[in-house]
Amino acid sequence: MTTTTQRSERRADALSKERIVAAAIQILDSGGEKALTFRALAARLATGAGAIYWHVADKNELLAAATDDIIARAMAEAADSEQPRETIRAAALTVFDVIDAHPWVGAQLAEEPWQPAVLRILEGFGGPLTALGVPEKAQFDCATALLNYVSGLAAQYAAAARLQGRETSRTALLANVAARWTALDPAEYPFVHRVAARLADHDDREQFLAGIDLILTGIEAVR
Amino acid sequence: MTTTTQRSERRADALSKERIVAAAIQILDSGGEKALTFRALAARLATGAGAIYWHVADKNELLAAATDDIIARAMAEAADSEQPRETIRAAALTVFDVIDAHPWVGAQLAEEPWQPAVLRILEGFGGPLTALGVPEKAQFDCATALLNYVSGLAAQYAAAARLQGRETSRTALLANVAARWTALDPAEYPFVHRVAARLADHDDREQFLAGIDLILTGIEAVR
């Protein structure tokens, strides 16, 4: 009893995994992946770098915890429809919006495919498949196809954020890439040269959803 | 004329971007991403770390060059069919086999979506779409859907290779993950819990192709 009392009487701003993760998210959101160092995190928490290791095993665990925090909150709020197809679309759009708002989450999802956050997403894709009429045997392939697609987009967004740094916007970056595509030899890269214009003025969210719909159409054909 | 003569008379093992990239690929293939440092590379080339910077701008350029070297060779050999669907499948399987053999290529493809190697892959997916009857407007979405799916798988393979290190095999790793999935609360993760068995004994290449086929079926429905 004495020890528990002693424990609860510690100063209010004592370190905890939750406080560390919250501070990490703030740093990641404002400065990107590059900004999160143990030194920066310790400075923000007004402590030493080593103190963090008492609550968190290493940087991997810290990033996984930060990612799960954001994904868990978002997936819990994802719209639930009576139509399984709509439920899957809503889950996908939820992940898209999270990645768009926190590109570092995208990097983490792609880099650590077996972390808890990914399981939540996989559950969001796989859960409605039975109601969609997909036979049991095909469900794993269908859910991972959606997951791979989303992971690929996540990686792409993370790369864009890394290139942007702080100065350019995503649209400016894509316009830049599109210009380089247009300058390619049309004989060697006919397709890329031809679709370069679309890269510059497409809507990211609509394009993302178009890909989800392609896969969903393929999935519905499996029934 | 004197200068050009002088240039060609340098010792046969003079540094060049090609030699540097070739050495980098050897290190990456035998030791993984982690093993490629400028110090290790310089040691293998029997030179100083700074010398490499005369031929290569930085580590990004080095990795992009190594990746393009491997992807260009592989894509050039990809089977070309009269049936556009088969051509796309062959391109996808070519990329799969490359990633399977060189997981670090997977990491690089996912991390740098605007590097030359990715353009070759995008060309392989987009080129046959016209013959497949996909309207011009939809081709960009279709090709990038395939690309995102492949990038997601690439990231997943790269992560597996990172976790494996050197001791465990990929199948052992997946069996391990599957065991953790089985141990999950079936109430919270019903789907993941249910498909855990499939993760352990599925065929990676077949599963990959199943996802490609889902997307292709969706694409054919766009016609």
Added chain:
DNA sequence: ACCTGAACACCGTTCAAGT
């Protein structure tokens, strides 16, 4: 023009020492 290798500016992580 090309190469050398020490030095710089950073990392993540550890650990003896404190409270």
Added chain:
DNA sequence: ACCTGAACACCGTTCAAGT
């Protein structure tokens, strides 16, 4: 039990100095 902060073992990159 929890925190401090210097120290360690690495990185990528730079640059004065050589040939």
